[in-house]
Amino acid sequence: MSAKGAGNEGKIETVEEHPLDHILRQDRLPHIWCPGCGLGSAMTCFAQAIERVDIPLKKQVLLSGIGCTGRIAGYVNVDSYHTTHGRAIPFATGLKIANPELCVTVFSGDGDLFAIGGNHFLHAARRNVDINVICVNNFNYGMTGGQQGPTTPVEAKTSTTRYGSFEHPFNLPYLAAAIGAVYVSRWTTLHCRHLEKSMEKALQKKGFTFIEIISPCPTGFGRPNKLGEGLEELRYYREKSVIKNDASWDELELHMRGEEPVVVGDFVDTERPTYLELEEQMLRAKGLMK
Amino acid sequence: MVQDLLTVIVGGEAGHGVKKSGNVISILMNELGRYVFEMDDYPSLIRGGHNFSVVSSSTSPVYSHYMSADIIVCLDERSVDMHKDRLKDGGSLVYNADTVTLDSGSGLPMKTWIKDIKGIPLMAGTIGVAAVSALCGVEFSFLERIFRANYPRGLEANVELARIVYERMKDDEGKFELTTAETPPGHLLAGNEAIALGAAAAGLDVYIAYPMTPASTVLHYLAAFSKKLGMAVVHPETEIAVINMALGSAYAGARTAVGSSGGGFALMHEAFSLAGMSETPLMVILASRPGPSTGVPTYTGQGDLDFALNVGHGEFPRIVLSPSGTNQAFEKAAELLNLVWKFQVPGILLTEKHLGESWMTTSIDPESVEITEPSLYGGPLEQYGRYEKTDSGISPMLFPPAKGTVVKASSYEHDQKGITTEEAEKIMEMQEKRYVKEKAIREEMRNLLTVATHGEGSKSLVTYGSTTLSALEAVKNVDDVRVVQVIFLRPFPDWALQEALSGSDVIVAELSISGQFENLLRSKGFDVSAHIRQYDGRAFDPPELAARVREVTQ
Ligand SMILES: Cc1ncc(C[n+]2csc(CCOP(=O)(O)OP(=O)(O)O)c2C)c(N)n1
Ligand code: SF4
Ligand SMILES: [Mg+2]
Numbered sequence: 001m002s003a004k005g006a007g008n009e010g011k012i013e014t015v016e017e018h019p020l021d022h023i024l025r026q027d028r029l030p031h032i033w034c035p036g037c038g039l040g041s042a043m044t045c046f047a048q049a050i051e052r053v054d055i056p057l058k059k060q061v062l063l064s065g066i067g068c069t070g071r072i073a074g075y076v077n078v079d080s081y082h083t084t085h086g087r088a089i090p091f092a093t094g095l096k097i098a099n100p101e102l103c104v105t106v107f108s109g110d111g112d113l114f115a116i117g118g119n120h121f122l123h124a125a126r127r128n129v130d131i132n133v134i135c136v137n138n139f140n141y142g143m144t145g146g147q148q149g150p151t152t153p154v155e156a157k158t159s160t161t162r163y164g165s166f167e168h169p170f171n172l173p174y175l176a177a178a179i180g181a182v183y184v185s186r187w188t189t190l191h192c193r194h195l196e197k198s199m200e201k202a203l204q205k206k207g208f209t210f211i212e213i214i215s216p217c218p219t220g221f222g223r224p225n226k227l228g229e230g231l232e233e234l235r236y237y238r239e240k241s242v243i244k245n246d247a248s249w250d251e252l253e254l255h256m257r258g259e260e261p262v263v264v265g266d267f268v269d270t271e272r273p274t275y276l277e278l279e280e281q282m283l284r285a286k287g288l289m290k
Numbered sequence: 291m292v293q294d295l296l297t298v299i300v301g302g303e304a305g306h307g308v309k310k311s312g313n314v315i316s317i318l319m320n321e322l323g324r325y326v327f328e329m330d331d332y333p334s335l336i337r338g339g340h341n342f343s344v345v346s347s348s349t350s351p352v353y354s355h356y357m358s359a360d361i362i363v364c365l366d367e368r369s370v371d372m373h374k375d376r377l378k379d380g381g382s383l384v385y386n387a388d389t390v391t392l393d394s395g396s397g398l399p400m401k402t403w404i405k406d407i408k409g410i411p412l413m414a415g416t417i418g419v420a421a422v423s424a425l426c427g428v429e430f431s432f433l434e435r436i437f438r439a440n441y442p443r444g445l446e447a448n449v450e451l452a453r454i455v456y457e458r459m460k461d462d463e464g465k466f467e468l469t470t471a472e473t474p475p476g477h478l479l480a481g482n483e484a485i486a487l488g489a490a491a492a493g494l495d496v497y498i499a500y501p502m503t504p505a506s507t508v509l510h511y512l513a514a515f516s517k518k519l520g521m522a523v524v525h526p527e528t529e530i531a532v533i534n535m536a537l538g539s540a541y542a543g544a545r546t547a548v549g550s551s552g553g554g555f556a557l558m559h560e561a562f563s564l565a566g567m568s569e570t571p572l573m574v575i576l577a578s579r580p581g582p583s584t585g586v587p588t589y590t591g592q593g594d595l596d597f598a599l600n601v602g603h604g605e606f607p608r609i610v611l612s613p614s615g616t617n618q619a620f621e622k623a624a625e626l627l628n629l630v631w632k633f634q635v636p637g638i639l640l641t642e643k644h645l646g647e648s649w650m651t652t653s654i655d656p657e658s659v660e661i662t663e664p665s666l667y668g669g670p671l672e673q674y675g676r677y678e679k680t681d682s683g684i685s686p687m688l689f690p691p692a693k694g695t696v697v698k699a700s701s702y703e704h705d706q707k708g709i710t711t712e713e714a715e716k717i718m719e720m721q722e723k724r725y726v727k728e729k730a731i732r733e734e735m736r737n738l739l740t741v742a743t744h745g746e747g748s749k750s751l752v753t754y755g756s757t758t759l760s761a762l763e764a765v766k767n768v769d770d771v772r773v774v775q776v777i778f779l780r781p782f783p784d785w786a787l788q789e790a791l792s793g794s795d796v797i798v799a800e801l802s803i804s805g806q807f808e809n810l811l812r813s814k815g816f817d818v819s820a821h822i823r824q825y826d827g828r829a830f831d832p833p834e835l836a837a838r839v840r841e842v843t844q
Contacts, residue, residue, distance in 0.1 A: 032339055035305070066584055084553060084584060086528070115527040116500070143334065144501040145510065147525055160501075160513045160525045 023047040023057070025077045033068060036222070036230015038189035038215030042136055043072045045192055046107065049199035050078065055103045060203075061095060062105050063088040065112035068143045068217075069136040072107050086117030089124045092131045093275075100276055103203060105132040111141040111149040114170055118150065125179040125208045127275040132202045132209045135172065138217035146220030153256040157224045172212045174249040177268045182207035184268035186252070188214040190238045191264060198266060207274050214241075214254075214262065225256070237262055292467045294348050296324075296426070297356045300418045301342035301373050302365025304332065307415030311363075312343020313478075314419045314440050316649055318428065319347035320478050321436060323471025327759075328478075328649040329355040329829070332588055340368050349469045351651070353615060353762040354644075357831040360466060361425055363418040364390070365400065382465060384421045386414065396421070396459060403454055409447050416441065420452035427464025430456055479652040481645035481756070482507040484616035485575055488623030490519050491659035494573075495544040498524045498532045502554040503587045504643035505577035509549065529557040533572070537561060540570045541699060543689030545627060549575035552594050553584060559601050565636040566606030568699045569677065569685070569724070571664070572636040573627050577646045580827045589827030590643035592755060592801040595810065598640045599780050605721070607728035609637035610780040614742075614758035616652040619645060621659075622777065625738065628662040633684060633731050640779065642801070644829040645756035671695040675706040679719065683726035732781050740776075740783035741790045747772035749795045749843055752818075754779060754807055760830035761799055767836045771797075771843065776807075784814050795819045797842055799835065 024047055033039045050060050060078045064070035066085035073080040083091045088106045096104050106113075113121055113135050124131065140158050141147040148158040148165050151172065155164045176184045183205050187195040195213060202209035216222055216233035227233040244251065245265040252263050273281065283289035298315055302308045309330050316328045324347040333339035344355040358378050364370045364385040370392065377383055387397030398421065404413050416437075423433045434449055441448045456463070479487075486508045489497075497516075499509040509525065516523040522544075526532055532548050539546040550558065555576050565572045576598055580591035598610050609629055613619040623639055630637040667674055667686035671694035678685045685706075690697045698708030703720060705711045744762055747770040753761045758775040765771045774790045776783070796818045800807040803825040808818050820842035824830055 032334065082584075116529075118527060141501055144503060144506055147501045147506075147509070150527060159510050160523070162514055163517075 020044065020047045020051065023051055023077050025075055028075050031075060032071065034219045034230075036216060036218040036233070037068070038138065038213070038217070038230070038234065039068060039072065039136060041189040041192060042069075042195075042213050042215060043075060045196040046072070046134070046199055047076060049196050049203060050076075052196075053200050053203045055203060059101060060103050060105070062107060063092050063095070064106065065108040065117060066143070067109035067112045067141070068138075069107065069109035070112060086112050086115070087120070089113070089117060089120040089131070089133065093124055093127075093129045096129055096131055097276070100130070104130075105134065105203065107134045108136070109142065110135055110137040110139065110151040110172075114150040114172070122179055125176060125181045125210070128180055128182065128207045128272050128278075130206055130208070130274045130276065132211075134199070134202075134211045134213065136213045136215045137172065138215045138221055140217060140220045142217045142220040146217075146224060151254070153254055155256040156221070158221070159224075169254065171249065171252050171254070173210070173252050173267050176210035177249075180208065180272065181210045181268060182270050182272050183209035185210075185266045186212040186214065186264050188234070188237045188241055188262070188264060189216070190234055191241075194243075194264070201269075207272055214264075292469060293360070294350075294469045295346065295352070295356075296348070296361070296466060296468060297344065297346045297359040298361045298363070298422050299342055299344050299359040299373050299376065300363045300365070300415070300422075301340065301369030302414060302418075303368070304339055304341045305411055306341075306365045307412040308341040308343055308365065310412075311415030311418045312345055313649065314436065315343075315345045315422055316347075316478055317440060318419070318423060318433070318436050319345065320474045320476070320651055321432075322428070322468060323473060323475060324349055324468070325351045325475050325651040326478060326649065327352045327355050327651075329644070330647060334588060340372065342369065342373070349471055354759040354829060354832055355648070356763075356833065358833070361422055363421055365414040365418060382425055382462065384418070384425075396462060398455065398458060403451060407447050407450055409444070409451065413444070413448065413451055416448045416451050417455055420455035421459060423452070424456050424459040424463050426466050426468050474651075476651040476653040478649050479616045479654075480507060480647060480649050481616055481619050481641060482577070482647065483511050484619040484652060484654065485613075485623045485639060485641065485646070486511045487654065487656065488620035488659070489547050489573065489627050490521065491620070491656040492624035492627040493545050493661040494521060494547055494627060496522045496524070496536070496539045496546040497549070498526065498536050498539070498546065499549045500525065500527075500529045500532050500554055502551040504579055504590075504646045505549040505551050505554075505575060507647065508575055508577075529554040530561070533558040533561040536572055537565060537568070537570050540572055541689070543687075545571075545631060547573040547575060547627065549577065551577050551579055551587075552581050552597065555601070556597075559603070562636055563602035563604050563606070564701050566602055566604065566608060566724070567701055567703075569634040570636075570699065571630040571634050573630050574636065574638045575623075576638050576640050578640070578642045580825070586827045588643070590756070590801065590829055591825065591827060592642060592757065592807065593803070593825070594640065595754075595779070595802070595806040598638050599810070601638075602636075606724050607633070607635050607731060608780065609633070609635060609731060609778070610640055611637070611778045612640040612755040613645065613777065614756060614762075614775055615645065616650045617654060618742075618777070620652070620654040624659040628660075629731070629734070631664045632662050632734070633727050634664070634687070635727060635731070640755065642756045644759065648756075676708040677704060677706045677720065677723065679706055679723055681726075682730040683723045684730065728781060735778060735781065735783055736785070738778075740778040741786040742775040742777060743790045744773040744775065749797065750774045750791050751797050751799055751839060752776065752791075752811065753799050757799055757801055757830065760832055760835055763832035764830065764835035764839060767833070768839050768843075771839060779810070782810070782814050787814075787816065791816070795843070797822065797839060799823075799830065799839075801825060801829070
C-alpha cells in the first residue's frame with residue numbers, strides 16, 4: 001500500500017512501494033473507512049493471504065454484499081462483484097456452479113450475512129458449497145448509522161436500542177459448525193498472523209468455510225458503548241481474548257461486559273463431500289455420468 | 291448592507307463536525323427569527339469523504355437551498371476547490387489557514403487554535419459556526435446561548451474557540467446585516483421527523499423498519515422517542531420480516547407503519563400484495579434515492595414513481611401520495627394512516643432524500659390531527675365475516691381474539707367469511723368488492739387536498755414531492771408562473787388537477803431521466819408543453835431551475 005487511510009489529520013502519507021501494492025487498487029486508496037476502524041487490517045490480512053496461497057490471483061473472485069465491510073471487494077485487485085445487501089452467498093453459489101475452477105470468497109458484514117442474508121448462509125453451509133465466507137463482526141450495522149444487528153450483545157446501546165439491546169445474539173462459530181461448515185475460526189483484527197493463516201487455510205480448503213473477524217467500529221459501536229476510539233476498542237477485545245481451539249460451544253458466546261473472555265481460535269477443521277462432489281457421486285451411482 | 295436571503299455553505303472532511311455545524315447555523319438563524327432550509331450533502335454515513343451543509347435562510351419562508359453562497363466556510367483544502375466558485379460577488383470565504391494559503395478571504399488557523407486549547411478535530415465545525423455568526427454581526431452572548439443549548443459536551447472549550455474567532459474577525463464583524471424577527475418562525479424539523487410525528491399524531495402504535503438510507507432516520511427518531519410516544523419500535527432481520535410483522539401487528543388491530551428505500555421496499559412486494567388481498571391496513575414510507583439497485587444511497591431522486599404506483603402483483607386498490615415540505619409531510623402522513631385504516635388498504639407515502647433528510651422551519655400542531663377509527667363490527671357475532679359485502683366495499687373489522695366468533699383472513703382468494711375459494715362467482719364477488727373500494731377512496735379524496743396550487747401566474751410548473759420545494763423557490767424569480775403540486779398520485783385526482791390547471795400551459799419538472807411523472811400526467815389525458823428533468827442525484831438549484839423555466843416559457 002502506498003497510501004495510508006484518511007486519518008484525523010486528513011493527510012495522505014506516501015511511502016515506498018509495498019509488496020501488496022499490486023493486490024490493493026491504488027487508484028481507490030485511501031479507503032473510506034473511519035479512523036480506528038478494523039476493516040483496513042482485515043483487508044490487509046486478506047490481501048496477504050491471497051498473495052501467499054497457491055491459487056493464481058486470476059482464479060480468485062471476491063464477492064460482497066452492502067455495508068462498510070462490503071466495500072472491501074472494491075479495493076482488492078481481483079475480479080469482484082458487489083451484489084445487493086445480503087445476497088452475496090447465493091450469487092457465490094451460482095458462480096461456483098457455473099465455473100468450479102474459481103476460488104470464490106464472500107467478504108461481508110454481520111448484518112449483511114446474518115440478518116438479511118441469514119437464510120442463504122444456512123443453505124450454502126448445509127449444501128457444503130465450496131465457497132469461503134468471511135464475516136467482519138463489528139456488532140452493528142456500521143454503514144447505515146450504528147443500528148442493532150443479529151450479533152449485537154445483550155445490553156449494548158445502538159441507534160435502535162437506546163435503552164440497551166435485549167435480544168440474544170447469534171453465536172456465529174456455533175451456528176456455522178452446526179449447519180455443516182468444514183472449517184470454522186474466529187479472530188480479532190489484532191490477531192493478524194493467526195487471521196491470515198486461517199484465511200490461507202480457508203482459501204485452500206474444499207467445502208464451505210467460515211471465518212469470523214471481530215473488529216472495532218468506533219463510529220457505530222465503540223463510542224455509544226463507551227469502548228473508546230478504535231484502538232481502545234481493539235485493546236479491549238484483545239485483553240479479553242484467549243485462544244482456545246477446543247472451546248466448547250457455550251464458551252464462544254460473546255458478552256458486552258463482564259468477566260467472560262472472547263474465545264478465538266480454529267474450532268472446526270474437517271472433511272465432507274461438497275455440493276458438486278455429491279452431485280457427481282449421485283449421477284455416477286445412477287449411471288447418468290461416466 | 292442589509293440582507294434578507296442568506297446562504298451559507300460549510301464544507302469539510304467527514305469527522306470535522308460539518309453536519310453538526312450546519313445544524314447549529316440553522317438553529318442560530320431560526321432563533322434570529324428567520325426561516326431556514328438546510329441540505330446536508332454527504333457521500334456515505336461513514337467517515338470518509340467530503341461533507342458539506344448548505345443553509346439558506348430569510349425572514350420569509352425559504353423552500354429549498356441555494357447552491358451559490360454568501361458565506362463559504364472551508365474546513366479543509368478540498369472544500370476550497372469544491373466550493374470557491376460558488377461564492378457570490380461580495381461574499382466571504384473563510385478557510386482553514388493551516389491547510390491552505392489563499393490571497394483573499396479570511397484564513398483562520400483552525401488546527402492551531404484547536405491544538406492550543408487541546409480540543410478535538412470535531413471543533414473545526416465550531417469555528418465555522420462562530421465565523422458565520424461573527425460575519426452576521428450576531429452578539430456574542432446570543433451565540434453563547436446557542437452554544438449552551440447545542441454543545442453540551444465541551445461547552446467551555448467551544449465558547450473559548452468562538453471568542454478567539456470573534457476577536458480575529460473583528461474587522462468583518464457584521465459584514466452581513468441580517469434582517470431578523472422577534473421570535474423564531476417555527477421549529478427546525480427534518481422531513482423524516484415530520485413524517486414520523488404525523489403518523490404518531492394519527493395514532494401510530496407500531497413502527498417496524500430495517501435501516502436503509504434515506505429512510506433510516508424515521509427509525510432512529512421513533513426508536514429514540516418510543517417510550518415517550520408510547521409506541522413499539524422494532525428492527526427485524528430483513529424487510530421481508532418487516533412487512534410481514536407489520537401485517538401481523540395490523541391484524542391484531544395495531545396501527546402500524548413500515549419504512550424503507552427502493553431496494554428494501556422491493557423486498558416487500560409479495561406482502562404488499564398480501565395486504566391488498568387480505569385488506570389489511572398498512573402504511574409504507576418509501577424514501578427514494580437514485581437507483582437502480584443500491585444506486586446512490588445518500589442522494590436524492592424521483593426514479594421510483596412508477597415503482598410506487600404499480601407495486602404488487604394482482605389488482606387491488608391502494609393509495610400513493612407524496613408531500614413537499616415538512617408541514618405538509620406531517621399532515622399527509624397523519625392523513626395517510628387514517629385513510630389506510632378507513633379503507634383497509636395499503637398506502638404509500640412516497641418521498642425523497644431531499645425532504646426526508648433536509649431541515650426546515652416547521653409549524654405543526656399535533657393537536658389538530660384527528661384519529662379516524664376504522665369501521666368496527668357491531669352485529670351478531672355468529673354472522674361475522676371478515677369480508678362481508680357492503681356498498682362501499684369496506685367490511686367492518688374485528689381483531690382477534692373476538693369472543694364468540696373467529697376472524698379469518700387469507701392470502702388466497704376467499705369468500706365473505708375468509709374461507710378459501712376457487713368458485714368463479716365468489717372470485718368475481720371479491721374482486722368487485724375490493725375494486726369498489728377504489729371508488730370510495732376517490733369519493734373521500736374530494737374532501738382532501740389532493741392537488742395544491744401555490745402562487746399565481748398564467749403558466750403552471752407542475753411537480754410532485756420535494757421537487758415542489760425547488761419549484762416554489764425558483765418561481766420567486768420567474769414572472770407569471772405558478773406551481774401546481776400533485777399530492778395524491780394514486781388514485782389520481784384528475785378532477786382536481788383539471789381545475790388547478792384550468793387550461794394553462796404545463797411545464798413538468800422532475801428528478802427522473804425518463805420523465806415518469808410527465809408520462810403519468812399524459813396517461814391521464816393532460817397535455818404537457820415542456821419538461822425539465824434532472825438526474826444527477828441532486829435537487830434542482832432554484833436559480834438554475836428558474837432559468838430553465840424561463841427558457842421553456844419565453
Ligand atoms: C435491501 C436493503 N436493505 C437495506 C439496505 C441498507 N443497508 C446497507 S448496508 C446495511 C447494513 C450493513 O451492516 P453490516 O452488514 O453489519 O456491515 P458493516 O457496515 O457493519 O460492515 C444496510 C441495512 C440496503 N442496501 N438494501
Ligand atoms: S462505521 Fe464502523 S465499520 Fe464503518 S467505516 Fe466507520 S468504523 Fe468502520
Ligand atoms: Mg456490521
